[in-house]
Amino acid sequence: MASVLVPLAQGCEELEAVTVVDLLRRAGIGVVTAGLDEKPVRASRGTVLVPDTTLNQALKQKYDMVVLPGGLPGADHLNEDLRIRGLLKEMSETDRYTAAICAAPKVFASAGLLEGKRVTSFPGVLDDFDGFDYQTDAVVQDGKVITSRGPGTAMDFALTLIENLVGKDKRDEVEAALQRPQ
Template identity: 70%
Template sequence: MATVLIPLAQGCEELEAVTVIDLLRRAGIEVVSAGLDKQPVRASRGTVLIADTDLDSALQQDYDMVVLPGGMPGADHLDNDPRIQALLKEMAANDKYTAAICAAPKVLASSGVLGDKKATAFPGVLEALGKTPAAGAVVADGRVITSRGPGTAMDFALKLIEVLVSKDKRDEVEKGLAK
């Protein structure tokens, strides 16, 4: 069974975080949500999220994928956390998946994981880094998967299921959503 870590920073975009967690779990993927500290996470719209664990504890195991929800200032908190930066570099070095949505692709960029890969993000995020976003709501380039924002969260999560499990599992989960 695939394992996925989803770090939750204060000010993350709750729709992105919860959608990805929910759909991956529907696909039978083991998901660990981890707060950057041991406090409840107040998301960007004021929703309070309780993570499964804290990041230090979560980092005691290995994952097949790390998914970064966006939102502000959540993406900045992820970007400024040396544990996240080290984890992303380690995932890339071990040929594992890194994924980010909305403002969070900038974290992939600052860690060096994004490099010259095609990516998308919330409008203006990649442009501010001097990078032209690729067309599409969800962009996969090798082991890096990015998406635009809250409105693309469901398609993003379905793509993650497809790469971690199979197209059949993606279709099964999508059908159950009556999309």
């Protein structure tokens, strides 16, 4: 079974976090949500999320993909956490998937993982960085780096993650059950 870690920081964007977790689980993918500490996570709009475990505990196992939800100040907290940066570098060095949405691609930029890549983000988030090819598509994939624009693109983002981890047939199956307009 494919495995995914979704770190949850205080102030994350709940629509992005919950959409990704929900759709990946619908696809039969093993998802672990991990708080940066032991507290429940108060998301950017006040929703309280209860992570499955702490990041320290979650880091004891390996994952096929790490997905960073955006939102502020959530993405800033992820960016400041050296464990997250170390994990992202390890994922990149071992050719595993890293994915980020909204403000979270700046964590990739700070960790030096976007050099020469095609990427997207919430408008303005990556303005202080360079060395990549910025796109305005809803979801942009360059190799094993997948980025997306924001809450409104969260479903397309999650479906892209599913396709990469378990194939187009499973993506189509999950999407059909969602009753999205064609």
